[in-house]
Amino acid sequence: MNAIGSPISRVDGPAKVTGAATYAADFAIANLAHAALVQASVPAGRIAAIDTRAAEAAPGVLAVMTHENTRRLPWHPRDPRPGVDPKSGERLHPLEDDLVRYDGQPVAMVVATSEVEARAAAELVRVSYAPTAARTRFDPAYGHEPSAATAKAGRPGDTARGDPEDAFTRSEVTVDVPFVQPREQHVAMEPHATIAAWDDEGGLTLYDKSQWVDNVRTEIGLAFGIDEKRIRVISPFVGGAFGSGLRTWPHVAMAALAAERVGRPVRLALTRRALFTNTGYRPRTESRIRLGADRDGTLSSIVHEAIGQTSTYEEYAETTLTPTRQLYACENVATHYRLVDMNVNTPSPMRGPGAATGQLFLETAMDELAQALGMDPLDLRLKNLAERDPDSGKPWSSKALRACYEQAAERFGWADRPRDDAARTVGHERIGSGMASAFYPAHRSKARASVTLYANGGAMVQAATSDMGPGTYTALSQVAADALGLPLEQVRVEIGDTALPQAPAHGGSITMATLGNAVANACSRLREDLGVENGGDLVAALGGRDSHRAEGSSSPGKEAQDYESAAFGAIFAEVRVDPELGTVRVARLVGGYDVGRVVNPKLARSQCIGGMVQGIGMALTEEALFDERLGRVMNANLAEYLAPVCADVGALEAFFVESDDRIFNPLGVKGLAEIALCGVAAAIVNAVHDATGLRLHRVPVTPERIVMAQAARGG
Structure with a gap:
């Protein structure tokens, strides 16, 4: 039997379930010390004074490090920058100056003989600030175009083909849809942690939670001004990351600085609260999308505007508008992308970065257009299926999206879904059905x-x-x-x-x-x-x-010059909504995917149902609640940041249509993890509308928002 294509169980599964798998914080290093962060409590300003006397006198403390007593690293620039880093601005240099850029920024670090002692002493450090004006409100009025470097990296401020404004004016049917997607956090099971150990010859070993160990080695080599060949980074297992482990975050350099200071290995493990401000997140993004169509459903115009948040010290941008330019056949398309600088830590890639957000906007707007046309949402998408990439004009290296639509619809029972009020009412609940497309570029x-x-x-x-x-x-x-x-x-x-x-x-x-x-x-x-x-x-x-x-x-070969490559999918959702309580239960999700050759169907299904669960969170529960007065995430913990749990998840079905893309690469695979999230939240939001008649133009769709929308509607 061929191994490729077989549903083989994880070869590393026994190590994980028995505890034999070693994660970053688990390595047993002799003479290990521990570090804890002291974080800023204002969103902007300067450190007026730091009193470390009580901390230094605390049991087990080896060092208290601040900008006043920590050596300055050279932080050599990196050119070209890695694809996971923002293209403009400069990464945070911890403990280098007295400037506070965001609430939660590390302003001091305590090193002690145990983790308990380090954290207890960190609580004794007293920091006073001279606050300055901070931008803590997401205000689209301050939106600016991305820099030239960001635009060159595929995140342009403005694009257009045809004459979308004139075409929109002339369209027989139009919709104009605003939408808000809030800040989302990765909340992976394993917190970020780093163990740093220097040897007698000046070599450095880092045990780090990372999705890219070579990048960590290069970044730390440049930060410390040492040959990266003298650095070794080890990360055999990662307990979930969703993109948070792609960059090299400030705590990695801080762990190395601490180990250098005390002359022994140091472990710095971020608390759950610290993760919210010391690693990245999916940025808040607001959108307005206008669609125009002929009476038969042919798209005549797409005009899509999106504004995302970034930090004041780096320009993080996403490919939010790429799906709008590539998913549907339309001759007249314009996209406009802007960024709002805020006193927050820099966002980062999070599963389906940009694409998942953009499709949430696009696919809910397509649903509204279908309603305005009196057309089945599936028929609208089939009507405008792009046989070639509509943006570049290149053929797809492979595309089985039509098969995804047809087979997923059949498995879901889309044609037979309940349509009259009696059939859609079960006790106190209303049944609703929705669907969406899924798209993610293959690289x-x-x-x-x-x-x-x-x-x-x-x-x-x-x-x-x-x-x-x-x-x-x-x-x-x-x-x-x-x-x-x-x-x-x-x-x-x-x-x-x-x-x-x-x-x-x-x-x-x-x-x-x-x-x-x-x-x-x-x-x-x-x-x-x-x-x-x-x-x-x-x-x-x-x-x-x-x-x-x-x-x-x-x-990569010349295929990228001649073809566009992407994974595709179709998602169908059934929800049950209690109109009086506003509760939404996802009864079932069905997803059909074109991901090229499937190496392992069991693992592939696991990826897809994981993406579906994450999509449930995006649609119904997840939101980093940001207090504009304090410039602070208020629910930076797993008790109040509501990720989906087992009780939130209904029946999940994921399957794969026949596909094998040997044009894209010799193995014929196209990538799977990102596409598993794309479209899920939109399908659920569309199903909620089908059940209630309410158009909620922001996620998560919480019970209180449903109840308030019904009250505003008068019923």
Whole structure:
């Protein structure tokens, strides 16, 4: 049986469920000290004074570090900047000056012999501030165009094709839809943590929660002004990240500074509250989208404006408007993107960055247009399906979105959904159905991997990539097993270490299209080295040697010049709403996906249902509540930041239509993690409207918002 395409259980599953898997904070390092942060309590200003005397006298304290006594690092610039970093502005340099840029910014750090002692002493540090005016309200009036560097990176301020304004004016049917998506946090199971250990020769080892260990090594090398070859970053397991582990956050450099100061290894583990202000988040984004169509449903105009938040010290921007330009066939399209600088920490990629937000806006607007046309929402999307990329004019390397629509609709029972009031009422609840499209661009990058064959018939795959949960260990094992003709149990995978062949970020749904092909290439090279064709005996070809190692690589080809590549999907949702209480229950979700060749159906389904659950949170529960007076996230904890729990989740069905994109890459895969979230929230919001008749132009759709909207409607 071929390993690729088989629903194999996670090869790293036993290690995770038995506690053998070692996460960043778990490494047992001799003589380990612990650090704790002191965070700013004002959103803007300067530090007037810091009193550290009580903290320094506290039990177990080794050092109290502030901007007054911590050495300045060189922080050499990085050119070009990595794709995960903002293209304008400068990353935060912790403990370098007295300037406060946002509430929660690290302003001091205590190092002690235990974590309890460090945190207790941190509470004793007294900081007084000279506050200055802060921008803590999201005000679109302060929106500005992205910088030239940001625009060049695919986030332009303004784009247009055709004459969308004139076409909108001439359209037979139009809708004008505002929408608000609030700040969302990653809230992964594993908090961010770093252990830093210097050796006697000036080398640095970092055990860090990271989706890109090579990036951490480069960033810290530039920060400290040392050759990155003297730095090793280790991150074999990541307990969820959703994009929060792509950047190198300030606490990593702070851990290294602390270890340098006290002359022993230091662990800095962020508290759950600190995660909200010391790692990134999905930024608040407001939108206005105008759609125009002919009476038969043909789109004649799309004009989409979006305004996102960023920090005052970095310009973070998203591809929020990319789906608007690429998802539907329309000759007249304009997009306008603006940013609002605020005294907050810098946002970051979060699952489906930009695309999930943009499709929430676009797909709810499409639902409103279908209603205005008196047309089935599915028929409207089929009517405007883009057979080529409407923005570039290039053909798709593969596209099975029509099959996604048709098969998902059939499985959901879309044509037979209840339409009359009696059929849609069950006790106190109203049944509603909604749907949405899903789209995420497919990319791949450069990567290297090695494969070592041993005389005992085993093989080892090595690469510096990470695994934050999608099953990288398992999928790479499957690729190597098939390429080498070995049983899966004879293949081991070692990842998450800068000592291994270089790999790109584990994000953006690029890992299998990138690293999977590098592993396959390494296996091919090993066969070539040994002179063994497929089906031949590799072990015999070793000729008595203990092992043989081959290295392979993968990089994008000219396909990106000739084709556009993307994953596609269709999501159908059924909700049950109690109009009196305003409660919404997601009874079921059905998603059909075109993601290219599926390496492991079991892991792929797991990714999709995980995205569906995250979409339930986006639609119904998740919102970082921001107090504009204090410039502070008020629900920075897992008790009040309401991520979905088991009781919030109904029946979830995810399936994959036939697809195999060998134009995009030799393995035929297209990426899966991001597409699993895209469209889910919109389908749920559309279903809520179907159940209640209410158009709620912001998420989350909470009970109080439903009750208030019904009261405003007069019933």
